Amino acid sequence: MNDKHARDYSKEQLVRMKEEAAKQLEIYASMGLALDMSRGKPSQKQLDLSNPLLTCLSEEAYRSRDGVDCRNYGGLEGLPEMKEIFADILRVSTDEIIVGGNASLTMMFDNIASHMLSGAKDSAPWSTQGKIKFLCPSPGYDRHFAICEYFGIEMITIRQTVDGPDMDTVEELVANDPSIKGIWCVPRYSNPEGIIYSNEVVLRLANMKTAAADFRIYWDNAYGIHHFYGSYNQMPNILTECEKAGHGDRVYMFFSFSKISFGGASVACVASSKSNIEYNKKRMSVQSIGPDKINQLRHVHFFKNVTSIRDHMAKHAALLRPKFQLVVERLEAELGSLGIAKWNDPQGGYFISFYGSKGTAKRIVALCKEAGLTMTPAGATYPYGVDPDDSHIRIAPSYPEQDELSRALDVFCAAVKVASFEAMM
């Protein structure tokens, strides 16, 4: 943002500028737009990249590498060749992996549900330990917070810095409060900040002392290989670091192909220490006869290995990068000089965090809605849906194509101006 700020304008100028923006919004509203920047969904062109998944099996090709008939029951942990792909991506061993169904969210929910009812390995059920709490770096992923809310787990908001969660606060809290049982982490291109955890943050998470022996890190690596640009730093492996620190059971890593192949029909996994995996398999052997191995086989046939997956991700990046650039350029052009907002410029992932003036986020989202643009509800990225500053808005530019996105940004910037100038008058 540059020097000429809205606060330097006179009241009359602000009124005029607000009226201009409001007039723009009225015009958009009259156009019957139906725009959406609310959810991090892959676009149709991104989904097209994986269309061979629809046809890559034949009536003869239904056997795994080991000759298993994938059509039939069984194989609770997933196909070995699918495990290998996940293990390579997450840099863990295949016996630290369980392959699941079409969504990692369901595996996270299941994991927490079972910890509530039966406890973590070697611990009492969380539901019998009184009020339990999770640390929630915020803004964060609304669906993580919804899981906590569903189970009545108290959420403690942790400030998200550019390097990850504010570790001074995290360390102090977990060292002293045994009712804190978990922390949600999206370590790379976090939802919605787009930040990348620093090496120091990863190491501190692995090494910190926790009052609760059954404290768990929920490491949702949803965007772990979703880079926009070729170069990126390798992060220390949280599972390895936890093991080195003598806390091998501390972390559950989650990953899926939802934003690699098909959002609705992908393959997910959980990775953890061998002992946690064995512990979870006991539950799963009661819960399931096995995941959909045919869909795993499709993924194995089409994606083959980590190298070809990286090539595939470069195609996603080629589609996503211009959209993110468009958002950042347009925000800069429309709002950059006004000093009424700031935003992130992430190098991967699915979201841009936008911070308006205090107390304007709800109003901006409402104005967008009136003009035909759906945004994620203001506050949704905070525990209990409450942004203390009413300032943050999550922008999800992946789904609309360039022209729609451009129009959505017209609406959004006009709404930001109206709400901000109103607040200044």
Add this chain to the structure above:
Amino acid sequence: MNDKHARDYSKEQLVRMKEEAAKQLEIYASMGLALDMSRGKPSQKQLDLSNPLLTCLSEEAYRSRDGVDCRNYGGLEGLPEMKEIFADILRVSTDEIIVGGNASLTMMFDNIASHMLSGAKDSAPWSTQGKIKFLCPSPGYDRHFAICEYFGIEMITIRQTVDGPDMDTVEELVANDPSIKGIWCVPRYSNPEGIIYSNEVVLRLANMKTAAADFRIYWDNAYGIHHFYGSYNQMPNILTECEKAGHGDRVYMFFSFSKISFGGASVACVASSKSNIEYNKKRMSVQSIGPDKINQLRHVHFFKNVTSIRDHMAKHAALLRPKFQLVVERLEAELGSLGIAKWNDPQGGYFISFYGSKGTAKRIVALCKEAGLTMTPAGATYPYGVDPDDSHIRIAPSYPEQDELSRALDVFCAAVKVASFEAMM
């Protein structure tokens, strides 16, 4: 069974007959057989019937009837056209259905997990109501009982009659004990008895008074359309009957394509009252962004409607019927005259129940194992794995082809003779 019984033989004759059978078993053991009649898995030929599922979509055909891109996120309840198929099969309305993932077992586990933690609709969490209990008509499905055992739900064994559970006992127990929260039912071609609930049993289950307002019937209709012969009686609809009786929320019906299409890659559903469905959707909206719609679309494309599904089931029947006939004929030929065993002759489903002399089932299964034939562990079909008579063995003839099945029956009948004659000496 006819008149000439083993008990009419002299001790010497029994010894000789036992030695003959034991010699047979030794010969089989020396052959290095690897036979399996332990699980109700579809055979390769049955799976082949649904092979078009592997190829029925194209790179252009990924949209639902309403134009939804099934590759992307969303659609928590399932595709409307998939719901219609389930609704037609179960004779309920589409708003009484939620479509799930690849297995109904997982939906049952989830349902009970959530009832433990959060309660049934309008009830306190089952985990906070002290010791709770389920009624378990036995012999029954081992995986149902495993779910109860996992959650620490006390299982009460109920005698399975030829018409379904012994309703006098069921009615008396549920009327007086508010800690009884559920009953497991496999109403048609029950696992493993192969019996069909009588109309009276269905109506009594729907109408009975229960001390627990949050009592639930888990109606696992796994073999609901899995008839061996063309004609069969329609059963009163348990959901309709519960609603008529003013207990609309009493029943959860489960159904899947696991034994219609692919055991490992099918589509499952739960059906219940609209209010129960709404109640469960609240949990599911936290647990999942949606099921695998692409696999639903495959099922819709291939199976189309109930009429074509019935034709498809006739093909399954043509493969299964001769196997069941072979088992029953061979048991009759080998053991029918000896008065040492009895068995059922089901008209559909996946299992034959075999009852040996008291105290012989474990020994028979062990002898089979030594000779290279895997059977379901004796007792597995009873709560806690304990058959009070040590008499029942579940025979699953679906997976082996005729020649293997024939050899497996050689082994089995020889093992039955050895164990029975031993017990008589």
